[in-house]
Amino acid sequence: MIKPKLLAASALCCATMLTFPLMAQEAEFVPETFSVKEAIEPGPNIFVGKQEWGGASSIEVYSADDLTNKGNMTAGGIIQLLVAPDGKTAYAQSTFMKRYTYGPIEQVLNVYDVNTLSITKEILLPGKAAMVAAYEPLLAQSADGKFVYVQNATPATSVTVVDVAAGSVVQEVATPGCWGIYPSLEGHSFSSICGDGTFASFDVGTDGAAAEKTISEKIFDADTDPIFIASDRIGSDLAFISYNGNVYLLSDTTGTITSTDKFSITEGQPEGWAPGGYNLLSYNDANGVLFVTMHAEAYDGSHKNASEEIWAYDVAGRKALYQSPAHGLISIKVTDGETPVLFGLNEEEGTVVRYAVDPDARFALKETGSGDGTGFATVVVAGP
């Protein structure tokens, strides 16, 4: 006996294959065609690293205007991500565990064409890349984009230098006791934070094969005022913030890190507020305003707590501007321009949230929308 469901399926199949002309005559039905959309919708993009430890991670692409999801760029497990300044090329450092949990692994640098959400190149890495929550300073590129630098941890630390055009690894630079990659604005150097409070800088040269190393004076105290590894440029300086809310401005222009200035964003504010999160600070250059995710009643161990407020701070004037309620954010990114927009990752909701920033109201934030499906995400990048 033919089962009813099978019969129905057979009928549908026959209808699809044999009876189109008849249907077209009767109902003027035009069958749809099935294809792959060639490119994403135009307009500025927001990139979110959706990190998976047991399967495929992805770089989710959202519209900067309304956070509509435009698709994703698929990667391996435990990714770090990087978006080129022009927003057209993206990178992911991927770990592929061949049997998901046990046995051999393979690590690669995926290169993507953003417009088509497609992998254009896959570069095999030495297999030492750090498997760690995503932070922007753990995958970076040289100022000219020639090299991509990959943070390694075995747990001994080093940096793999990848020649993107050649599609190959140039060398591994030992960075003992140091963590994070902060490329210079010119040339092919990068600096790294060291556990003794110094910064090490490495010049790999135009061919990427050198490793000239210099070490700074002690910049910070990792015991009493540890800095987050998140950073942004303020002018030509690298800016870091400590668990206690001290901002360190550092220059890398001479090839060795030097201190430019240090100031507190919590001094003079109500007691107990502190920065918290992952990629937790972002600077709007046009207005000279630094944004930081902040939480109240801070304690030893609260430094990754999600935000209760986002503080806007006038760097040149060294003064607080506004403290906007913003719940649950662990990473933020503010756009460039006179009237910026700030994007944040909500840890609890698994969303990316859009905030309008009002320059006429001391840079207060107003939520204007959100996009879901970000999963475990700690990096958000705003494309041009």
Added chain:
Amino acid sequence: MAMIDTIFEWLDRGAEKSSRRIAQGTGRRSFLTKAGAAMLGGSLLPMLPFDRNFGQAFAQEGASPDGDQTSCDYWRYCALDGNLCNECGGTLNQCPPGSEASKVSWVGTCRNPNDEKDYLVSYNDCCGKATCAGSFCFTSEGERPGYRMGLYNDINWCMANDSKGYHCTVAVLVGLADA
């Protein structure tokens, strides 16, 4: 902390020598062979200078003489980022059957409210299996970024094992902080 610093200083010196030999295959294997003996791992734990009485007094799951060992508030878990092994077939200091003990770990310093002493707690991951069903706990007392690698809890501490899949985390007492 001095012990931890010494271990990682040694590790980094070893890495400096071997890591330049990129993609030769033997560099990392050789490094890990040497490093494994120095790291906080299952086979080394009996040699570490901690009060052995604690292993007997507090490692008895179910008895919980010093607190609820399935709660993220349990004192040993003050810097734990992971799923509790003792809720998925393991114990406070044993990985579940069939998993691998991590060769490396991060270390927290937690105060035992029962004796008001600070203990070094080694948070070893258990590796090579799918994520376990135990509670996920995330605390970061004394935690530092990767520039203090031995205090860092964001990273996969199965990284030095042959099987690198994260399964769960134990909290092993390895010493007194003031010792």
